[in-house]
Amino acid sequence: MRHFTVRLxxxxxxxxxxxxxxxxxxxxxxxxxxxxxxxxxxxSGKVTFSGSAPAREKIKMAADPVCLAQHxxxxxxxxxxxxxxxxxxxxxxxxxxLAGKTFPPPTTPVVIDQQGCQxxxxxxxxxxxxxxxxxxxxATLHNINVQPKENKRFNIAQPMKGMKTRxxxxxxxxxxxFKCNVHPWMGAYGxxxxxxxxxxxAEDGSxxxxxxxxxxxxxxxxxxxxxxxxxxVTVADGETKQVSFSFKK
Amino acid sequence: MHPVPFRKVIKMKRLLFGLAxxxxxxxxxxxxxxxxxxxxxxxxxxxxxxxGPTGAGDGLDAKRMSPMPRKxxxxxxxxxxxxxxxxxxDEDLFRTISTxxxxxxxxxxxxxxxxxxxxxxxYVKSLSTAFNDQKPEPVNLGTDPxxxxxxxxxxxxxxxxxxxxxxxxxxGRGDGPSAPTLVDNWGRPxxxxxxxxxxxxxxxxxxxxxxxxxxxxxxxxxxxxxxDALSSPEDxxxxxxxxxSIQEKPNFQRVIEGVKGPAPLPSGPDDPAWGAAPAxxxxxxxxxxxxxxxxxxxxxxxxxxxxxxxxxxxxxxxWNDPNESRESPPDAAALALIPDRRLKPKIGSLRSWPATPExxxxxxxxxxxxxxxxxxxxxxxxxxxxxxxxxxxxxESKASYAxxxxxxxxxxxxxxxxxxxxxxxxxxxxxxxxxxxxxxxxEQGRRRANSNWVDLVLK
Numbered sequence: 001m002r003h004f005t006v007r008l009x010x011x012x013x014x015x016x017x018x019x020x021x022x023x024x025x026x027x028x029x030x031x032x033x034x035x036x037x038x039x040x041x042x043x044s045g046k047v048t049f050s051g052s053a054p055a056r057e058k059i060k061m062a063a064d065p066v067c068l069a070q071h072x073x074x075x076x077x078x079x080x081x082x083x084x085x086x087x088x089x090x091x092x093x094x095x096x097x098l099a100g101k102t103f104p105p106p107t108t109p110v111v112i113d114q115q116g117c118q119x120x121x122x123x124x125x126x127x128x129x130x131x132x133x134x135x136x137x138x139a140t141l142h143n144i145n146v147q148p149k150e151n152k153r154f155n156i157a158q159p160m161k162g163m164k165t166r167x168x169x170x171x172x173x174x175x176x177x178f179k180c181n182v183h184p185w186m187g188a189y190g191x192x193x194x195x196x197x198x199x200x201x202a203e204d205g206s207x208x209x210x211x212x213x214x215x216x217x218x219x220x221x222x223x224x225x226x227x228x229x230x231x232x233v234t235v236a237d238g239e240t241k242q243v244s245f246s247f248k249k
Numbered sequence: 250m251h252p253v254p255f256r257k258v259i260k261m262k263r264l265l266f267g268l269a270x271x272x273x274x275x276x277x278x279x280x281x282x283x284x285x286x287x288x289x290x291x292x293x294x295x296x297x298x299x300x301g302p303t304g305a306g307d308g309l310d311a312k313r314m315s316p317m318p319r320k321x322x323x324x325x326x327x328x329x330x331x332x333x334x335x336x337x338x339d340e341d342l343f344r345t346i347s348t349x350x351x352x353x354x355x356x357x358x359x360x361x362x363x364x365x366x367x368x369x370x371x372y373v374k375s376l377s378t379a380f381n382d383q384k385p386e387p388v389n390l391g392t393d394p395x396x397x398x399x400x401x402x403x404x405x406x407x408x409x410x411x412x413x414x415x416x417x418x419x420x421g422r423g424d425g426p427s428a429p430t431l432v433d434n435w436g437r438p439x440x441x442x443x444x445x446x447x448x449x450x451x452x453x454x455x456x457x458x459x460x461x462x463x464x465x466x467x468x469x470x471x472x473x474x475x476x477d478a479l480s481s482p483e484d485x486x487x488x489x490x491x492x493x494s495i496q497e498k499p500n501f502q503r504v505i506e507g508v509k510g511p512a513p514l515p516s517g518p519d520d521p522a523w524g525a526a527p528a529x530x531x532x533x534x535x536x537x538x539x540x541x542x543x544x545x546x547x548x549x550x551x552x553x554x555x556x557x558x559x560x561x562x563x564x565x566x567x568w569n570d571p572n573e574s575r576e577s578p579p580d581a582a583a584l585a586l587i588p589d590r591r592l593k594p595k596i597g598s599l600r601s602w603p604a605t606p607e608x609x610x611x612x613x614x615x616x617x618x619x620x621x622x623x624x625x626x627x628x629x630x631x632x633x634x635x636x637x638x639x640x641x642x643x644x645e646s647k648a649s650y651a652x653x654x655x656x657x658x659x660x661x662x663x664x665x666x667x668x669x670x671x672x673x674x675x676x677x678x679x680x681x682x683x684x685x686x687x688x689x690x691x692e693q694g695r696r697r698a699n700s701n702w703v704d705l706v707l708k
Binding site for chain 1: 333334412415432468473477
């Protein structure tokens with residue numbers, strides 16, 4: 001999970017670099033200098049959970065033997081994952097401070113995989129216009145029921161293992177729920193942003209927002225059960241600011 | 250001037266006639282120009298009572314319905330020929346208004362002129378922003394490749410491969426393993442369609458209707474679009490052809506014909522003797538409300554057969570119930586006989602019986618999916634005790650549950666075994682009704698699915 005998140009983030013950042021720089025080079029004027037401007041500042045830190053975390057519930061997958069067979073031990077719920085005080089699956093992103101700047105979407109898709117009748121990743125970020133590849137790695141029927149408020153809704157069937165479907169989102173929107181009605185325990189959240197400065201906390205609660213332009217930002221940490229917190233952060237070129245968030249029940 | 254050959258005249262006449270027909274059809278088809286005042290007036294007098302004055306689905310009668318009336322202002326429409334999540338076409342809305350939705354309280358509005366129905370389409374569209382934000386994306390439904398290409402066999406294979414059974418069940422009776430946990434997009438429990446009940450398919454039961462539902466999904470419900478999963482139009486039509494083939498043909502009658510059976514009446518539901526007994530389908534419904542909200546029942550119909558000999562009558566009841574419940578409350582069924590048909594006006598409908606504590610008693614044969622035996626008793630209400638009440642008689646019964654269907658054999662004597670019971674005789678018909686409880690749906694006591702009174706005739 002941690003590796004996946006890191007890789008996903010790295011891919012997003014890499015792509016934003018690849019796709020942004022040429023566009024900046026092409027737009028040789030100063031007026032559009034800011035467009036797509038990735039910088040050298042960074043914000044990183046940790047998200048913690050104070051108090052004793054409730055035990056993760058065992059998911060009852062008996063309704064579908066294909067799901068059940070993929071777990072030697074019962075899979076655990078993912079809606080609140082705290083490991084020794086570190087809070088996983090928190091979406092950390094720049095909420096404010098990028099006005100006037102545009103960041104072309106990467107062409108490499110974000111992949112959401114249905115494997116073991118769970119979504120991987122459970123929380124993810126995606127840019128407006130960036131392809132989303134929905135993959136079914138299970139040999140059973142999943143329906144992907146996505147009901148955003150701002151974006152186009154869809155509910156599609158993926159009955160076969162290996163099926164892939166591409167979608168994308170037109171508008172920024174937080175916490176777009178992904179659901180499978182066939183397996184009611186399955187849930188994921190996608191956050192659609194118009195920039196690439198976001199990350200999801202790993203097992204150790206860590207996150208990093210890289211390649212930011214220097215500036216003052218509102219950074220938000222969002223958790224599906226515990227709500228959202230914001231902090232104002234000012235970073236200079238080449239600087240990495242440490243920021244921490246602490247949630248409790 | 251050359252005379253025009255006769256044949257040519259005929260041809261020209263045909264051509265002219267053809268053009269005239271096309272002209273007429275064309276003249277009937279064009280949609281009128283939107284006239285919001287006309288649309289609003291028609292909406293207020295025909296739609297607002299259920300859908301609410303602003304289309305919020307909160308009309309006066311809304312809570313008395315299951316399924317609830319559509320919240321038109323949200324812009325989520327189930328029955329479309331457009332891609333998942335996109336608004337319906339004008340024609341889709343026109344069709345729903347014109348044909349109604351089977352198995353729901355949405356009636357057809359054939360009585361309104363087409364012009365007015367179109368104005369309603371425009372007005373309904375004006376109630377939601379969905380039509381401004383997005384354009385309908387019509388889905389190519391293909392054309393019927395014919396039964397040689399779109400075979401039932403191929404369709405059956407696809408039914409398995411595409412996971413239809415997860416919700417709709419192996420035999421299509423809506424009893425799949427995921428069925429009990431399904432919720433709609435507003436979090437309300439929802440049942441997958443019983444595919445064997447073609448008459449209850451909301452969006453129509455033809456092969457083409459089924460193709461449309463599979464390709465576009467049913468928005469707002471768990472039913473997804475299979476547009477990407479079906480690899481060819483032939484497959485879509487084959488699957489729909491198979492689903493069409495499992496629709497049962499109900500035999501709605503006002504009479505249950507009991508037929509003289511073999512001396513020992515059959516001991517099982519598959520005995521060939523049943524072939525001689527015509528099966529009558531009875532529609533079942535409920536009108537129980539709590540605080541103005543309908544308490545929906547789930548069993549919509551039951552098939553009844555009867556065989557009798559000199560002494561006894563054996564009923565074979567078959568009904569679809571998506572979940573077998575043997576605990577409290579258990580699944581149950583009852584045959585209700587009116588001991589004297591002159592009492593019918595005092596009894597009223599079985600749905601509301603007993604309407605008052607003074608309502609006459611009925612001769613009940615009650616079976617429950619529990620260890621205790623079925624029994625017959627003359628009662629003033631359905632007392633669902635776990636055994637025959639005082640004065641009752643134990644009845645022989647045999648029940649089996651498989652793939653979303655109960656089959657119950659229940660036997661009672663022709664002569665009343667208990668005081669005040671109904672005497673069955675070939676010389677006169679007896680009024681009979683059937684009630685069914687789906688325990689898995691929390692049904693017990695007054696919350697039950699009831700038939701109308703029909704005549705039981707012994708031939």
